[in-house]
Amino acid sequence: MYWNREIETMERAALETLQLQRLQDTVLRVAQRVPFYQERFAAAGFTPDDLRSLADVRRLPFTTGADLRATYPAGLLAVPLDDAVRLHTSSGTTGKPKALYFSRQDVDHAAELIARCLVMSGMHAGDVLQNIMTYGLFTGALVMHYGAEKVGCLVIPAGPGNSERQLMLMQDFRTTAIHATPSYALYFADFLEKKGVDPRKELSLRRAFVGAEPYTEETRRKIEAALGLQVFNSYGLSEMNGPGVAFECPQQHGMHLWEDHFLLEIIHPETGDPVPDGEQGELVLTTLCREAMPLLRYRTRDITTVLPEPCACGRTHRRIQRIAGRSDDMLIARGVNFYPQQIESILMGMPALGRNYLIVLEGLDELTVKVELAEAGFDGQVEHLARLQSRIADSIRAELLVKPKVDLVPPGTLPVSEGKAKRVLDKRSL
Amino acid sequence: MNAVRLIAVFAENKPGQTARITRLLAEANINIRWATIANNGAFGVLKFLVDKPDAAFHQLKQNGVMVTFLEALAVEVQDRPGALHTVAEALAHHQINLDNTSGYVADRNRAILIVEVQDVARAATVLEQHKLHLLSQAEMLQA
Structure with missing residues (x-):
């Protein structure tokens, strides 16, 4: 099932021609209207005429999160403020947020892309989507909301938290799909287990959109x-x-990135050089259709890999692998670099363990992994737990080459936020 | 076969954690007849023999405590030199490993050993063959 078959299955050559046209148009517009880019272009000795092929995108300057913070609240508008119809902000953990403006067409485009995603997953008019993301300045809920309405779904703007109410809504309105963070999805699964609700028998859920x-x-x-x-x-x-x-499409193997709207590059996070297809690096995106606030070569800080080979679903837009981590999240302990996801991957593969964990860095580079025990992991014998603990430590050591201290803790001991989970606690004073 | 049911609790090894468990049991009017605590770094396992195991299990579970049942043998021996040896030797003779054992003197001349092994039924047979008396849950609670 396609929402927009023509675009989604477009021949690569035609898609790349379209990308180049749109890139040239975007660059021309920012060169005419956005002082920030005018200055950057001048500093780099770049003029829009230099852009003759897609490979020339490398001549463009990067845009970073810091650039967006520095231009808060005015943003990098390429249209008069009157043409902007929506504002979102993206909050960082430090400093000022980023102001992001949408024109009417931008709002509509965002909904169009969501419609493609939902229909790709098998959703159609008549599905009931319970949107468990935060409504507000954060884009997560509203953008999904508009897209799901476009498909013709009944959208329940539930927002996050209050699991009792989430459950009631799911039962009363026969919710078929949810949109949630992975940590809330896990939290809610735990909640159902504690309540003794069997989702297979008592709920109508068929899909979850998790991100x-x-x-x-x-x-x-x-x-x-x-x-x-x-x-x-x-x-x-x-x-x-x-x-x-x-x-993701139903193949569940990599995520199709809508290349008619975004030009994708994978670069080495330190050198900024492109990495070959199939190698991990930082995702860099350039908007190709953005009206109010085009962004050139935006450094997402997300680490991924391009899967260049064609997909069985028939879509020609290339896939990226699930995000391996954020380059901001990369941890270094005892001289070794790693991402929290590498540890998560080991923990989630062990049935004796629960769903909640915390990575603690303290003292002089001491790595401690606290993880909750699952019901299935407790037989009353302290020796078995000690053995489990060393098995976890050994598996992590094999993956990271750093041996952590592992603490098994009872379920419900580690802090759970109903929104984004806190997985890393860095108490080092280095 | 006479065996006794213990409850085992998984808890953090932190001040106040044991008190939390014992308070929950006291609130449900549960009498603890025997207890051990084994700590291993950040966590510990508490084991109890209580007068109302099902009620205790329920009370702890309801309050979010991780709890499970365990089967053990309660062996009655004389309070005299060599009593523990009789039990240990009988089991050793049949290649049965003692996982956890603790004992207490029940009255003037009787001691009770709580014995945890992998195969409870087999150990029970062996001990009974050696004319050792295994207490039932009911006897244990009177002892």
């Missing part, structure tokens, strides 16, 4: 098993509309 935080394949399978549905990985960021940038 906004990186998570692992093991976590996906855990959510699918616990909720009795199919999980589709969703990728987006507020700077690029929010959700709907890339999304």
